[in-house]
Amino acid sequence: MTPSILPRRRRHVLLVEDSKGDVLLTRLAFARGDVSALLHVVSDGEEAMEFLRGEGRWAGAPRPDMVILDLNLPRKNGREVLAEVRADPQLRRIPVVVLTSSAADTDICDVYDLGANVAITKPSDPNTLTRIVMALDDLWFVLGQLPSR
Amino acid sequence: MAGDENREVARLREELQRERVASQAAEDRLARYVRELERSNADLDQFAYAASHDLQEPLRMVGQFSQLLGQHLTEGHPEAADDPDVRLYLAHLTQGADRARRLVNGLLAYSRVGRQAAYGMVPLGKALASAIEMLNGAVEEAGATITSDELPDVWADPDMLCRVFLNLATNAIRFAREGCPARIHVSAESDLDEVVVSVADNGVGIDPRHAERVFGIFQRLDTERPGTGIGLAICKKIVEKHGGRIWVESVPGSGATFRFSLLRSDPHSTGRA
Numbered sequence: 410m411t412p413s414i415l416p417r418r419r420r421h422v423l424l425v426e427d428s429k430g431d432v433l434l435t436r437l438a439f440a441r442g443d444v445s446a447l448l449h450v451v452s453d454g455e456e457a458m459e460f461l462r463g464e465g466r467w468a469g470a471p472r473p474d475m476v477i478l479d480l481n482l483p484r485k486n487g488r489e490v491l492a493e494v495r496a497d498p499q500l501r502r503i504p505v506v507v508l509t510s511s512a513a514d515t516d517i518c519d520v521y522d523l524g525a526n527v528a529i530t531k532p533s534d535p536n537t538l539t540r541i542v543m544a545l546d547d548l549w550f551v552l553g554q555l556p557s558r
Numbered sequence: 559m560a561g562d563e564n565r566e567v568a569r570l571r572e573e574l575q576r577e578r579v580a581s582q583a584a585e586d587r588l589a590r591y592v593r594e595l596e597r598s599n600a601d602l603d604q605f606a607y608a609a610s611h612d613l614q615e616p617l618r619m620v621g622q623f624s625q626l627l628g629q630h631l632t633e634g635h636p637e638a639a640d641d642p643d644v645r646l647y648l649a650h651l652t653q654g655a656d657r658a659r660r661l662v663n664g665l666l667a668y669s670r671v672g673r674q675a676a677y678g679m680v681p682l683g684k685a686l687a688s689a690i691e692m693l694n695g696a697v698e699e700a701g702a703t704i705t706s707d708e709l710p711d712v713w714a715d716p717d718m719l720c721r722v723f724l725n726l727a728t729n730a731i732r733f734a735r736e737g738c739p740a741r742i743h744v745s746a747e748s749d750l751d752e753v754v755v756s757v758a759d760n761g762v763g764i765d766p767r768h769a770e771r772v773f774g775i776f777q778r779l780d781t782e783r784p785g786t787g788i789g790l791a792i793c794k795k796i797v798e799k800h801g802g803r804i805w806v807e808s809v810p811g812s813g814a815t816f817r818f819s820l821l822r823s824d825p826h827s828t829g830r831a
Contacts, residue, residue: 428615428619430619430622431619432624434622434626437626473809510611510614510618511611512671513666514675515673531618533618533621533656533659534621534622534625535622535623535625535626535629540621552785
């Protein structure tokens with residue numbers, strides 16, 4: 410049962426991830442989980458900010474409905490990206506999912522302090538990753554209401 | 559005669575001056591060694607943390623893609639997936655990656671010991687109770703029992719102290735004798751400055767020849783049982799951070815008693831030697 414009766418527009422997800430392996434795994438998880446959102450990929454924090462602001466080579470890029478953010482990134486790390494997104498009135502409402510290889514409590518507390526919507530430790534098997542993207546899709550794009558801007 | 563005395567005074571003064579210079583130099587050297595040692599310890603911690611953190615990534619890749627390969631073969635190439643060699647190789651890949659990841663996690667946990675310490679007076683009994691709670695059913699599942707005497711307060715970080723009990727109890731359950739559920743008893747003896755805590759079990763015990771080695775990092779005496787060989791190394795690091803010692807006494811075949819010493823009060827507080 411979907412809360413909305415209007416046909417849903419295509420959702421856009423921005424994946425910020427520098428590991429090619431993780432990008433491939435996430436793409437596979439979207440495909441296997443039958444998640445219809447369109448996945449855009451950038452590989453460092455500065456490019457992520459350019460995409461989000463539609464600047465440079467990302468002029469005209471759609472405003473993502475969700476950001477999936479890795480923490481260890483070249484040039485500008487995930488924490489900095491998260492802090493900038495939350496400080497920007499144009500971007501602050503975008504749900505940010507932090508996918509991190511760390512399970513350390515201090516790291517987890519850190520990202521919630523910075524305003525992450527959820528922190529998830531990168532799983533060690535592909536089926537769990539599929540479950541994760543299906544759950545994100547279900548909660549944010551099907552059951553939940555997204556802000557309009 | 560006055561000239562002789564003056565010369566003697568001048569000579570003594572010179573000697574005193576030389577000794578002063580020498581002792582100052584020795585003190586400087588000592589301070590420099592302490593600084594170097596502190597820095598190299600911090601470097602080592604940093605190294606272990608970075609190495610284990612960065613190693614997790616490629617290991618996760620090996621694990622994930624070997625599982626994907628297995629699933630891909632099952633779905634698309636059943637004849638290859640049924641090949642016993644293929645299954646064996648894939649199983650080794652997956653298990654190897656999994657084990658390496660657990661080792662790296664252990665190293666990470668070891669390097670993190672004491673990063674966020676908050677020392678204070680802690681009731682030993684309370685730390686033991688939280689450890690039992692964290693064992694979360696593993697005690698009942700193994701049919702084990704944990705008992706304790708009246709336990710005093712000690713000067714410690716409560717989380718680290720709980721971790722010591724948790725690791726020792728986990729080991730006692732893991733190394734129970736066949737058909738003989740673990741019975742663990744915790745007791746403590748206090749003297750003027752110290753409390754010596756004993757965690758005694760009725761398990762397989764440890765050959766006294768290995769009594770030192772079991773506290774080394776990744777040291778395992780029995781590779782048939784689960785574990786990474788990091789638990790006792792973490793206990794040792796924690797106890798030493800508290801200014802104490804840890805050791806084991808055992809009669810192989812009838813149990814082991816782990817003992818560790820802790821301080822009875824804050825060593826930095828006034829009114830104590």
